[in-house]
Amino acid sequence: MYIGIDIGTSEVKALLLGPDHRVIGSAGSALTVSRPHPGHSEQDPADWWTATQAALAGLRAAHPREYAATVAIGLSGQMHGAVLLDAQDQVLRPAILWNDTRCATECAEMMAELPTLSDLGGSLAMPGFTAPKLRWVARHEPDIFQRVAKVLLPKDHVRLMLTGEHVSDFSDASGTLWLDVRRRAWSDELLALTGLTRAHMPRLVEGSEASGRLRADVAQALGLQPGTVVAGGAGDNAASAVGMGAVQPGQGFLSLGTSGVLFVVTPDYQPNAASATHAFCHAVPERWHQMSVMLSAASALQWVSDLLGAGNAGEVAARAAALPLDARAASPLFLPYLSGERTPHNDARVRGSFNGLDFDTDAARLGYAVMEGVSFGLQDGLAALNAAGSSVARLSLVGGGARSGFWAQMLASALDVQIVTHGGSAVGGALGAARLGALAVGAPLNEVCQAPPVDTVYRPDPGERALLAPRHALFRSLYRRP
Secondary structure, three states: OEEEEEEOOOEEEEEEEOOOOOEEEEEEEEOOOEOOOOOOOEEOHHHHHHHHHHHHHHHHHHOHHHHHOOOEEEEEEOOOOEEEEOOOOOEOOOEEOOOOOOOHHHHHHHHHHOOOHHHHHOOOOOOOOHHHHHHHHHHHOHHHHHOOOEEEOHHHHHHHHHHOOOEEEHHHHHHHOOEEOOOOEEOHHHHHOOOOOHHHOOEEEOOOOEEEEOOHHHHHHHOOOOOOEEEOOEEHHHHHHHHOOOOOOOOEEEEEOOOEEEEEEEOOOOOOHHHOOEEEEOOOOOOEEEEEEEOOOHHHHHHHHHHOOOOOHHHHHHHHHOOOHHHHHOOOEEEOOEOEEOOOOOEOOOOOEEEOOOOOOOHHHHHHHHHHHHHHHHHHHHHHHHHOOOOOOEEEEEOHHHHOHHHHHHHHHHHOOEEEEOOOOOOOHHHHHHHHHHHHOOOOHHHHOOOOOOOEEEOOOHHHHHHHHHHHHHHHHHOOOO
């Protein structure tokens, strides 16, 4: 048996995986986020550990025999968060999270001071990343900064509680801006930008390697065997890819949730930071991945649904799906930048808009425009990945937007790739983490990392592509960089 633990922003989830790689059960425990000032987002690391214990207790209560037979644990988690520890491993301040935007000034300074930053780190310096957070702490909380002995990522603080070891994996470390992503090693140049050295960093392992073993006292409290292997694990997106079986070059997924993420596995390091993509290490050896991120995806459809007074987003999507082709072609164009945009523009100030409104515009056309605009944004993201050498012919679609077959078909046509959905199959970071646990105790990669059963396949439609192509060209012309 293998346990996967995913340290999310809103929940810690624990999943139990059988030796036949079938999901036996899962349990979760909710988390809250503190926002002490505008743009700030923080959590107390102690809450992650409390929630982890609660989630594991739920799993133990539901499946006591299988739970007790666990031989390995894998970890997944929200990326970029900064957990600051003193020399006694005591937390110095609340963790600054991935969606905290306080350190834009520090990002600009880092880019100016080290022009090769994005070549080394695989990404432009952005406020979400870990390194600029430490530069902000050094400037605004110097007493705390002087006491920092170790910096850990969220899942790695939970690892510390489980094993007593300071360890991270390459995929999660890629999101710090301290890692030389091509060489899979800490970069002295990048660390120097924040006044840190390798001594402040955890030891690095592959996500599929053992990182330590469960402490005896912790094992007794959790009802597990002392010495249980804890795998390196992964950042949330890489773990999700492992959970979907995306571990070979050209495999990938599209997450259509609050934000939109395109993830494609690559055989080597292929950055395109100029278009605000990320090139990170994957959670398995000798693999990297590219990622494009748009900040508003399915959340944009929910936004317009709320404005229209619809019962839910599915109702608006159904109205859009009923539109004939000529009505779609006459619909407004929508720029989906409701909270700025990352890929390909890296523009925090841009905002969304409808273009081409007229008296024929109704709820169905507005809904269609939003779904199309998000699809065009993802199309631009895939183009940015392709420009760096990525190649993908098929993407798994996950997230809330995957419930709309109409949207899945539109994405297949816009991106010119096959889109496949997986119905109610278990996917996500906790499953990927459990699979990494299995790999850490010797299970074969090809046996463990199978894709979930395909529910539906959507192929590019020539007629729809002919409709979308001129509208996409106009869509791109509407963005104006300030």
